[in-house]
Amino acid sequence: MAFEGDFPATGTRENWDAIVVGTGIGGLTAAAYLAASGRKVLALEAYDVAGGNSHMFRRRGAYEFDVGVHYLGDCGHGGILPSILSGLGIEDRVTFRPLDQERYDRVVLPSVTVEVPASWDRYRERLVAAMPEEAAGLSEFVTVCAAVADANRGRLLGVPGSDVMNLPPEIRRWNHRMLTQLFDHCGLSPRARTVLAATSGNYATAPNQTLVVLHANMVDDYMRGSYYPAGGGQALVAAFVEAIESHGGALWTNARVARIDVTDGRTTGVTLADGRKLNAPVVVSNADYRRTVLELAEGAFPAAAVKRSRDATMRLATSTTYVAMDRELDIPNGNVWYWPNEDIETAYRKVIEGDFDELPFAFMSFTSIKDHGTATVCPPGHANFEVMTLVPPGYEPWGVSEGPVNGGNYRRDPAYQKAKQRLTDGLLDLAEDILGPIRPHVTHVETATPLTHERYIRSSGGTPFGLATWGRAGHRPDVTTPVGGLYVAGQNTRFGAGIVSVAVSGVAAASAVMGEELMPEVYRGKVYGNSELLPERAPGWDPLEVSRGAGRKGERGLPRLRALSEQQALTH
Known part of the structure; x- marks a missing residue:
């Protein structure tokens, strides 16, 4: 089925209901939900292929490498990311393969090794077995993190009674304190702190710059199961692209945005680097937040927001x-x-x-x-x-x-x-x-x-993890902005970094545009997309080709894999 929105980057269509700048998972999620709601949506990507940090690349005609999708948490039945996919009708297009749930992470120090299981209770047991002299502090740390994470997840999903304010005071007080402070309170040694925060590379801030809630939420995702998408991150990207295009939206790659246009305090669209102007009353920026404020929408934000963004530090x-x-x-x-x-x-x-x-x-x-x-x-x-x-x-x-x-x-x-x-x-x-x-x-x-x-x-800063400080450590912008019609999504928002978190930010941005709380609705099973519109996947279906956009289908230059016989002949 052909749609009016299916134009290549060299197309001439100028007027859209919404334009999304940048096609990381946050931008793609926002675009897909807006398209599923009936809006004519254009997603713009400066690079040759959509995906951002979820992009994969090929080498020597034999290997595919993932840029940023290493493992995903909470992707089993009823998980957050599967719920987001289900809300678009594309849940059957992505298969999540489980890692070993008894040892999805192995933390190795010279003097101790801890195999991390997908269970807070078993995690506590293994920590205590590895460092029995710190049993009390380790147990309290796990109790606080599990409770804080569960309350925040429940609030996100609209679970009745789920609110940090309902936690006991001795746990609630840690929600917005720093990880180092909780370590100190639990009396933990440097070795124990290293084991507990060993996976901090998933968000890239030191314990004294990391909110307990950030660390707890990250670990909690994996405690609900650790997975990898079959075919890698690009397969996930391609499913979102199919959702966008099948619902009348379009993806243009090799289309860099030079400016977000604002008139009288309201977004009017964007101007591309080649000079073309595209009109839309709604723009969602999945671009870097500081560049959005200081460069793409220069002069549109209030002075206080500009200063905060200019002074911000990155992870x-x-x-x-x-x-x-x-x-x-x-x-x-x-x-x-x-x-x-x-x-x-x-x-x-x-x-x-x-x-x-x-x-x-x-x-x-x-x-x-x-x-x-x-x-x-x-x-x-x-x-x-x-x-x-x-x-x-x-x-x-x-x-x-x-x-x-x-x-x-x-x-x-x-x-x-x-x-x-x-x-x-x-x-x-x-x-x-x-x-x-x-x-x-x-x-x-x-x-x-x-x-x-x-x-x-x-x-x-060349970081995939976004802002470290924005006014104060751990504080981040919401998806709404002071500029009318301009929204943001991605790793710089309050929802945090990581694939699942940025997907949630995309849902939140679409929610703000639509005036509807989407995340609780899709978690309870509401479907906005129409799976009958999705294209058939022919033999040899290639997520990289899909991620270029329908307008570039068949265009030359796409890296291909060699035939299996040629791959087997690889030598040094």
Whole structure:
């Protein structure tokens, strides 16, 4: 079925009911719900393919790597993300594969290892078994986090009686205090703090800059089950794109927005980098929040909001090394968080101060195990995984003075190449501490830095995790703004970073536009989308091609995978 909204980026349509700037999961979710509500929606993406941090890329015609989708929490029956998909009628288009629910994360320190299960009670038991001398403090920590998370989740989903204010005072007081304060209250040692906050790489702030509610909510998601989408993050992106386009909306890629147009305090649409003006009374910005306020909608926000955004700080950035090998890995289906230093607060302080001599940790995520049997991940008998860490802020550690958004030409700079190679070697060293000698089997290796992330995502500070401070630590903007008709979604909003959180932000943005509380409704089973409109998926269906937008279907330049016989012939 063809729709009026199906135009390529070179199309001529000018008038829309809503325009979404940026197609990370937050923007796609907002666009899909607005399209399902009957609005003519245009989603604009500066890059060649939609997805943002959920994008995947291909190498050597044999391997697919996920940029940011490592594992997702609460994706079982009745989970938040499945409920969001169900509300659009696309729940059958994404399959969530469970990790090992008894050890979805393995926290490794030199003196202790804790295998994290998908259960607060079993988690408590394993913590106490590993560090019995701290049993009382560990137990209290788990009690507080589980209760705070459950109350906040219930409030989000409209569960009757769920409110932080209904918690006992001794627990309620921790909801908006810092993680370090709860550690201190529980009398926990540096080693115990490191074990408990080892997975803080999922939000990238130190314990003294992290609200208890943020940490509790993140852990709680995984305690409700840990999963990976079959086919990777791009399969999830493609399902949202299909929902948008089948309901009359459109996705334009290679379409960078230069300005959000505002007249008399109200949004009127956007102007693209090529000069085209597109009109809409509603704009949802899934772009970086600081760039939205200070650049895209420059002059539209009140002075106080401008100052707050200019003074804001970002969460730490990550660097990831993508590795492929010519042999499989015989390890459990879970991630590894390896902290060679058993004092997490010292490790974070060193990173923040710019110390690049010692990497704080290595997070290892094994796609070929999580998505075993999916032919696109890697050839049979091969392995595919990522090794990630946090890195110091700024451009100086990379030997350059400015980033790619401002025209910095960093990629072939000798100082940058040297720093990048040093980081790659360090991450491979940490990986070999856990996996043994892997270098003789490596068939492909490359590293993405914060400059890579800034180049493709245009995020302030090159971080995928958004704001650290916005007025005060932990405080973040809501999806509404002081500008009429302008809304925001994504990792900078109060809903937090991570795929599930940004999807919730997209639902919240659509709710604000529609004047309807969507999240409780879809959680209770209401369906806004019409699954009968969705396109058939032919043999050879490719989520990357779908994520270019219908107007570019069949266009040349899409990376393809080799035939299986060619993949099997891969050598060093």
